[in-house]
Amino acid sequence: MRKRSADARISRGRLALYQALLVGTLFAFWYLMTEPILISEASAKNTAFFFGRPLQVIKVVIEWFVGGKIYPHLAITLWETLLAFAIGSVLGLTIGLWLALAPTASAIAEPYITAFNAMPRVILAPIFAVWFGLGVLSKVALGVTLVFFIVFFNVYQGVKEVSPVVLANARMLGASKRQLLRYIYLPSATSWVFSSLHTSVGMAFVGAVVGEYLGSARGVGYLILQAEGVFDINTVIAGILVLTLFALLLDFAVTKIEARLLVWRPKAAEAAEL
Amino acid sequence: MTAALAFDHVSCAFAERNGGGRYIAVKDTSFAVAPGEFVSVVGPTGCGKSTLLNVAAGLLAPSAGRVLVDGAPLAAINSRAGYMFQSEALMPWRSALANVIAGLEFRHMAREESAARARDWLRRVGLTGFEDRYPHQLSGGMRKRVALAQTLILDPQMLLMDEPFSALDIQTRQLMENELLELWSADRKSVLFITHDLEEAIALSDRVIVLSAAPETHPLGEFGIDLPRPRDVAEIRMSPRFVELHEAIWRVLKSEVLKGYAQAKR
Numbered sequence: 001m002r003k004r005s006a007d008a009r010i011s012r013g014r015l016a017l018y019q020a021l022l023v024g025t026l027f028a029f030w031y032l033m034t035e036p037i038l039i040s041e042a043s044a045k046n047t048a049f050f051f052g053r054p055l056q057v058i059k060v061v062i063e064w065f066v067g068g069k070i071y072p073h074l075a076i077t078l079w080e081t082l083l084a085f086a087i088g089s090v091l092g093l094t095i096g097l098w099l100a101l102a103p104t105a106s107a108i109a110e111p112y113i114t115a116f117n118a119m120p121r122v123i124l125a126p127i128f129a130v131w132f133g134l135g136v137l138s139k140v141a142l143g144v145t146l147v148f149f150i151v152f153f154n155v156y157q158g159v160k161e162v163s164p165v166v167l168a169n170a171r172m173l174g175a176s177k178r179q180l181l182r183y184i185y186l187p188s189a190t191s192w193v194f195s196s197l198h199t200s201v202g203m204a205f206v207g208a209v210v211g212e213y214l215g216s217a218r219g220v221g222y223l224i225l226q227a228e229g230v231f232d233i234n235t236v237i238a239g240i241l242v243l244t245l246f247a248l249l250l251d252f253a254v255t256k257i258e259a260r261l262l263v264w265r266p267k268a269a270e271a272a273e274l
Numbered sequence: 275m276t277a278a279l280a281f282d283h284v285s286c287a288f289a290e291r292n293g294g295g296r297y298i299a300v301k302d303t304s305f306a307v308a309p310g311e312f313v314s315v316v317g318p319t320g321c322g323k324s325t326l327l328n329v330a331a332g333l334l335a336p337s338a339g340r341v342l343v344d345g346a347p348l349a350a351i352n353s354r355a356g357y358m359f360q361s362e363a364l365m366p367w368r369s370a371l372a373n374v375i376a377g378l379e380f381r382h383m384a385r386e387e388s389a390a391r392a393r394d395w396l397r398r399v400g401l402t403g404f405e406d407r408y409p410h411q412l413s414g415g416m417r418k419r420v421a422l423a424q425t426l427i428l429d430p431q432m433l434l435m436d437e438p439f440s441a442l443d444i445q446t447r448q449l450m451e452n453e454l455l456e457l458w459s460a461d462r463k464s465v466l467f468i469t470h471d472l473e474e475a476i477a478l479s480d481r482v483i484v485l486s487a488a489p490e491t492h493p494l495g496e497f498g499i500d501l502p503r504p505r506d507v508a509e510i511r512m513s514p515r516f517v518e519l520h521e522a523i524w525r526v527l528k529s530e531v532l533k534g535y536a537q538a539k540r
Binding site: 170265 | 359365
């Protein structure tokens with residue numbers, strides 16, 4: 001059955017048209033305000049200094065991809081994102097499971113975890129730069145601190161909310177303590193990790209880019225930092241565009257993976273197929 | 275003959291949620307289930323029936339008294355019992371087949387053999403073709419069948435059943451009850467069946483035990499059910515003996531149900 005939401009009132013084609021119109025109007029406005037067509041040459045130069053010129057931005061993006069200059073930087077950013085996500089998830093999963101199953105340890109650690117989570121972790125970036133240098137590691141470390149808490153809290157909650165009946169049933173079926181951990185707590189906790197996949201991958205990406213921006217020798221964040229240093233606003237915006245596109249691709253990939261991994265989850269209104 | 279399961283002066287108290295006092299759910303209960311016997315326990319809603327079953331399963335330690343399994347006091351999980359829960363107990367992240375396999379997996383049985391046995395059990399509960407479905411893709415009745423197969427595949431000596439069919443509609447329920455009787459008559463396990471439905475209790479059992487209303491629940495009476503087997507749960511309800519038994523037990527149960535109802539209203 002089709003969902004009765006906005007797209008039931010506006011057809012898909014029209015929706016796409018309006019969406020394209022919106023972004024087109026924005027670009028047209030941007031173009032007109034930064035080129036000497038409607039406004040004087042002097043003021044156009046002035047606005048272009050602050051906002052860049054759309055055609056120039058697109059040119060930079062195309063040059064990056066055609067010339068191949070962007071790929072090593074993108075690869076570095078992607079690598080940092082994946083590492084931060086993987087390490088942060090494993091740490092969050094392990095410590096989340098442990099604390100959720102050990103009430104005493106969790107009671108001791110609780111105030112510190114709350115404090116650490118409340119702290120704006122981006123300010124750790126300079127410290128990480130000192131500890132791990134300007135390479136990949138310092139960005140991964142920053143990403144890990146961001147990802148860890150999302151996964152940690154999800155796993156913690158997930159373990160606390162394991163159905164007591166499912167647990168009792170597994171015990172009656174003869175599961176030992178270790179088997180309960182492996183066959184009940186772990187799958188139930190990982191399902192919570194997967195459901196926070198979008199947020200945690202996004203946070204790993206933020207960690208990588210912010211880390212690069214604060215000090216690095218490679219990566220898309222580094223490109224933006226360099227361009228900003230010479231007031232090359234076109235390149236800065238081009239960098240932002242590439243990052244946005246990349247984040248969208250990443251999100252799309254996560255959606256695909258999620259659909260594979262969570263097949264057992266009931267969807268909102270799924271009719272059983274015959 | 276040693277009883278398969280015996281409650282020996284069992285009492286269960288819980289700390290009251292609003293501090294201080296103790297709530298005595300079950301008080302000084304003694305009864306036994308003989309090997310191969312099908313015993314039902316009926317009582318008003320909220321009278322501590324499930325507490326009794328959890329004690330028999332070893333999931334809950336009694337505050338006083340003890341439980342004997344084949345004459346030996348129960349100290350840990352009752353490994354000779356299979357337990358069918360009232361609410362959903364299947365692992366939602368496992369397919370029907372993987373759920374049925376679970377118990378064998380916990381016992382480290384080889385993959386192929388356990389899968390073959392699980393397929394056979396799914397066939398016996400009428401679920402061939404549904405092996406790869408996840409619990410949410412199955413109907414309530416199908417999920418109960420999977421749970422039944424999951425329990426029976428381990429061939430437990432006794433079955434503990436906690437209103438297993440109460441969430442099903444009446445037709446599905448009668449079908450499941452008949453299937454249960456058929457499976458039970460094949461190898462006569464001891465069964466302790468908890469229900470609030472007197473008709474269900476009489477139709478299935480060899481003996482019915484009536485519990486008093488909460489708190490301090492204890493057995494009020496026992497009734498032998500001398501209806502012939504094999505039975506059809508839908509048809510047996512029409513027989514005159516069934517009606518007689520029902521009347522006799524209901525006389526005892528009625529006042530307790532009213533008490534329980536009055537308490538629930540308060």
